[in-house]
Amino acid sequence: MPARVVVINVARQLAITGLRPLAASKNLILAAEGYGKHKNNSQDVSNISNLGLQNYGQRGAFGPAIFGWHLIGNTPWIVSFTEFTKWLAVALTFISGGLYLWRNRAIYLQDL
Numbered sequence: 684m685p686a687r688v689v690v691i692n693v694a695r696q697l698a699i700t701g702l703r704p705l706a707a708s709k710n711l712i713l714a715a716e717g718y719g720k721h722k723n724n725s726q727d728v729s730n731i732s733n734l735g736l737q738n739y740g741q742r743g744a745f746g747p748a749i750f751g752w753h754l755i756g757n758t759p760w761i762v763s764f765t766e767f768t769k770w771l772a773v774a775l776t777f778i779s780g781g782l783y784l785w786r787n788r789a790i791y792l793q794d795l
Contacts, residue, residue, distance in 0.1 A: 688773050695780035702783075706790050713787060718779035725775050729768035736765045 699719075706713045739746035739761060750761040 688769065691773055692776055695776050698780060698784055702787060702790060705794075706787065709790065709793075711790065713783075713790075716779070716783060716786075718775065718782055722772065722775040722779045725768060725772040729765070729772045732761065732765040732768050736761045 703713050735750055739750035739759075747759075751759045754760045755763065
């Protein structure tokens with residue numbers, strides 16, 4: 684996984700993790716939002732897909748039979764699917780973090 688992907692994920696988590704105690708100190712409870720739940724689901728699918736990609740060649744005839752067929756060109760479908768899910772998770776991480784911080788900006792702007 685590229686370092687940019689890791690930085691985006693860690694930055695979002697730190698920002699949200701820092702915002703929640705600040706809100707709690709002001710007697711506010713910040714619930715999870717729909718975009719964050721979609722982000723989590725997309726990360727789960729991406730992780731499972733990545734595990735399948737890394738291991739499908741080690742499963743004897745079963746792995747290539749399930750994961751090795753080709754949709755486009757000479758690339759197994761699991762490669763394209765893993766790449767798609769990775770970047771979908773990154774996009775949802777970025778979007779959900781930005782929306783969450785924007786919607787709750789009054790919490791941290793009050794202290795400035």
